[in-house]
Amino acid sequence: xxxxxxxxxxxxxxxxxxxxxxxxxxxxxxxxxxxxxxxxxxxxxxxxxxxxxxxxxxxxxxxxxxxxxxxxxxxxxxxxxxxxxxxxxxxxxxxxxxxxxxxxxxxxxxxxxxxxxxxxxxxxxxxxxxxxxxxxxxxxxxxxxxxxxxxxxxxxxxxxxxxxxxxxxxxxxxxxxxxxxxxxxxxxxxxxxxxxxxxxxxxxxxxxxxxxxxxxxxxxxxxxxxxxxxxxxxxxxxxxxxxxxxxxxxxxxxxxxxxxxxxxxxxxxxxxxxxxxxxxxxxxxxxxxxxxxxxxxxxxxxxxxxxxxxxxxxxxxxxxxxxxxx
Numbered sequence: 001x002x003x004x005x006x007x008x009x010x011x012x013x014x015x016x017x018x019x020x021x022x023x024x025x026x027x028x029x030x031x032x033x034x035x036x037x038x039x040x041x042x043x044x045x046x047x048x049x050x051x052x053x054x055x056x057x058x059x060x061x062x063x064x065x066x067x068x069x070x071x072x073x074x075x076x077x078x079x080x081x082x083x084x085x086x087x088x089x090x091x092x093x094x095x096x097x098x099x100x101x102x103x104x105x106x107x108x109x110x111x112x113x114x115x116x117x118x119x120x121x122x123x124x125x126x127x128x129x130x131x132x133x134x135x136x137x138x139x140x141x142x143x144x145x146x147x148x149x150x151x152x153x154x155x156x157x158x159x160x161x162x163x164x165x166x167x168x169x170x171x172x173x174x175x176x177x178x179x180x181x182x183x184x185x186x187x188x189x190x191x192x193x194x195x196x197x198x199x200x201x202x203x204x205x206x207x208x209x210x211x212x213x214x215x216x217x218x219x220x221x222x223x224x225x226x227x228x229x230x231x232x233x234x235x236x237x238x239x240x241x242x243x244x245x246x247x248x249x250x251x252x253x254x255x256x257x258x259x260x261x262x263x264x265x266x267x268x269x270x271x272x273x274x275x276x277x278x279x280x281x282x283x284x285x286x287x288x289x290x291x292x293x294x295x296x297x298x299x300x301x302x303x304x305x306x307x308x309x310x311x312x313x314x315x316x317x318x319x320x321x322x323x324x325x326x
Contacts, residue, residue, distance in 0.1 A: 028060045028061065029084075030054050030055075030060045030086060030087040031087070032047060032051045032063070032091065033064075033068050033077075033095065034067070034092075037067060042219045042221070044066070047089070047264075049263075050264035050267035051064055051089070053268045058272060058275055060275075063080075074101070077090075077101075084109070087275075089114065089267055090113045093118070099123050100123060111124065113125050118283075119282070119283050124279060129163070129287030130293050131164070134165075134168050134171065135167040135315070135319060136171055136295035136315060137171060137295055138167060138170060138172040140257055140295065140297075140308070140312060141171070142172045143177065144303045145181050148182060149182045149184065149210045149212075150168070150172060150212040151206075151208070151212070151213045152214050153201045153216075154186055154188055155216065155217045155220070156188060156192075161186075164243070168214050169183050192217060192218040193218065193220050195226070197220065197223070198223030199226055200223075201224075202227035203231075206227060211237065211239065212256075213228055214259075215241070215243060221242060229251055229253065229254050232253070239255070239256045240254050240256070241258065243258060244261055246296050248296065252301065256303060257298055259295055259296075266292055270284070287323075
């Protein structure tokens, strides 16, 4: 379970306050609100790394609050909006409702909600589209599988993760492997941070004949990697595919690639647009186009051969062409 940090909540009423001045120039200030720990080696840590880049590359004054529950979000938004922060990044769609209310109260602040597939009045809603990259992951799984069976282990049955599963399914079909590779029904752990549950689901998939597991369970991923590593034998190898961050180094003997969301660059680019006055409220979709979500191969693994890489490159081009024609 995510542990709760003790937060000092400051209530601020009234209009936006001007930012402090430094040598006559307005200081550009950016706040970030995370639902979990910024040391989780996954979703939240990637966001914090993005804030680090904002601080270093845009010379912004930054502040971060971690482990914020939905019931605490309104107070945090009131504080940062009331203090006149230029940008407030809320990392997770669970904060969308409170951000929509705060955006109307503090129109001078740019509110950005990451990982949000729905519009938010007055704010920027950023959807990280992982379906295409998951399509590539499915093709990868089909090409390396020996048992002709693959599996997906996900944290929760939400639209983003369902899209990962469906993308994997489409990628397996696109690989046109004969005999066809079977994809098991999705295995849900109902947890983002329980390696034990993730390991149990991975073991169930392996027991059902899968030798490739694509996972999206965030900080619980280590449980999947442990199960795959324990099951993998020289005569009967098993493989894993990481997600969100580049997890290839975590278990390079079994991880053949990772679906990577470049949260860091996304938040930097959006904040730069806010700083220049170009960022407007609305929905923004980031995916394979521009490389915001892509499959990163573990080039050191022996199954990552030149023909396999060429097949994936061809599929990536086809996906990009298809998207541009829509």
